[in-house]
Amino acid sequence: MTGLYLRWSALVIAAVVIAALASRYFEQNLTSLTPEEIVSLQPTRVVRVIGLVKGGTLRGDLDSGHASFELAGRQEALPVEYDGPPPENLRELKTLVVIGSLDPSSGTFLAHELALVTNYGYVVGAYLIGLLPLAIFLFGMERKVTFLYREIKESKLYEPETAHHVDTR
Amino acid sequence: MISALIKWMQRYEGWVGAGGGLCILAGLYLGLVASPPDYYQGEVVRIMYVHVPLVQTGMLAYSTLFIGSLWYLWKRDPIVDNLCHAAAGISAFFTALGLITGSIWAKPTWNTWWTWDARLVSFAVMFLILVGYLMLRTFVDDPEREARYAAVLAIVGFVDLPIVHFSVEWWRTLHQPLSFSMRGVSMSKPMLIPLGIMTVGFSLTFFYMLMVRTQMLYLDHLLTAKKGRLLSQAHLSSDVGSSPSSLSTP
Numbered sequence: 011m012t013g014l015y016l017r018w019s020a021l022v023i024a025a026v027v028i029a030a031l032a033s034r035y036f037e038q039n040l041t042s043l044t045p046e047e048i049v050s051l052q053p054t055r056v057v058r059v060i061g062l063v064k065g066g067t068l069r070g071d072l073d074s075g076h077a078s079f080e081l082a083g084r085q086e087a088l089p090v091e092y093d094g095p096p097p098e099n100l101r102e103l104k105t106l107v108v109i110g111s112l113d114p115s116s117g118t119f120l121a122h123e124l125a126l127v128t129n130y131g132y133v134v135g136a137y138l139i140g141l142l143p144l145a146i147f148l149f150g151m152e153r154k155v156t157f158l159y160r161e162i163k164e165s166k167l168y169e170p171e172t173a174h175h176v177d178t179r
Numbered sequence: 180m181i182s183a184l185i186k187w188m189q190r191y192e193g194w195v196g197a198g199g200g201l202c203i204l205a206g207l208y209l210g211l212v213a214s215p216p217d218y219y220q221g222e223v224v225r226i227m228y229v230h231v232p233l234v235q236t237g238m239l240a241y242s243t244l245f246i247g248s249l250w251y252l253w254k255r256d257p258i259v260d261n262l263c264h265a266a267a268g269i270s271a272f273f274t275a276l277g278l279i280t281g282s283i284w285a286k287p288t289w290n291t292w293w294t295w296d297a298r299l300v301s302f303a304v305m306f307l308i309l310v311g312y313l314m315l316r317t318f319v320d321d322p323e324r325e326a327r328y329a330a331v332l333a334i335v336g337f338v339d340l341p342i343v344h345f346s347v348e349w350w351r352t353l354h355q356p357l358s359f360s361m362r363g364v365s366m367s368k369p370m371l372i373p374l375g376i377m378t379v380g381f382s383l384t385f386f387y388m389l390m391v392r393t394q395m396l397y398l399d400h401l402l403t404a405k406k407g408r409l410l411s412q413a414h415l416s417s418d419v420g421s422s423p424s425s426l427s428t429p
Contacts (some may be wrong), residue, residue, distance in 0.1 A: 136226040144272075162402055
């Protein structure tokens with residue numbers, strides 16, 4: 011029985027390490043800022059900004075991968091200059107993630123990549139629902155088999171204690 | 180025959196289980212951290228690395244149930260029946276998880292949790308067949324008849340598997356077409372590798388679960404039989420040398 015618990019403890023530790031790595035990866039690479047945060051923080055590194063492509067602001071030649079538009083948050087709108095692969099998902103009134111850096115002199119966000127908005131809750135939910143019940147189901151089965159082997163080995167249940175009990179009475 | 184199969188399972192189950200666990204852990208790392216997001220779906224595509232292996236393992240488990248049922252009808256070996264019973268339970272489990280994770284994936288990509296699509300419906304029918312199989316096993320009292328009826332149901336129900344597999348080819352569906360077919364593989368390598376590793380991991384985990392669950396059912400039946408035999412012996416001895424009142428004592 012100790013072996014069973016040790017094995018499962020190792021597995022749980024490995025799963026937690028992978029979950030922590032995945033969480034750190036998402037935190038570092040996939041956390042998006044809002045246009046308001048860009049204006050107030052003025053970040054100098056490459057960041058992801060989430061917002062809505064404001065209606066009537068999209069201009070440029072999308073087929074050649076050059077476009078300019080305003081990315082609206084709740085209160086602020088950030089001017090964006092996009093220069094990258096021809097964007098298929100770029101259109102007005104669509105919520106998008108733009109990846110690039112802020113030009114502090116002009117206050118324009120220079121984007122080189124666009125990404126779709128992802129609700130990570132779906133990914134986390136699918137993995138939890140897919141793997142947790144599986145682990146619990148498997149652990150329950152292993153535990154029961156261990157108990158059954160032990161019970162069979164010891165096998166004291168229903169041994170002729172009834173007859174012995176009868177004799178003593 | 181019986182003890183040989185159980186001994187074989189005891190000998191190899193650790194290796195199979197360890198292989199499955201390691202593949203799943205490696206697949207999780209590659210799928211969640213190392214693989215790129217999809218151009219159209221973005222990060223949601225990572226659900227594929229858990230959903231597709233769950234579905235494929237559910238179908239692998241049903242195929243095992245089908246082969247085991249044919250084997251049982253041919254040999255009438257009770258441990259093969261235990262193996263079929265175990266495969267059905269595991270298949271139902273994987274199928275249910277496949278349906279739920281598929282539904283979670285459908286919401287951000289199709290904007291609906293469920294649609295009456297040929298692939299989804301045929302897969303849900305497979306789940307219902309498995310539930311019916313498991314229910315049938317609780318309705319029949321005679322173990323031999325129970326095993327026979329269940330084997331026939333599993334064999335008849337197997338007709339749904341090709342329908343599940345080819346539904347995306349035969350009908351116009353929302354579900355994406357086959358990624359692996361005679362036309363080739365329609366998936367990029369950085370996505371194919373984690374998917375392949377996860378599929379191997381889930382398949383090995385299924386075989387491990389099959390070994391453990393078969394032993395569980397076998398030991399359960401053995402223990403019940405042993406209890407019954409010892410109880411009969413106890414009753415016999417109490418009948419021979421004691422008062423009738425002691426018979427009610429367990």
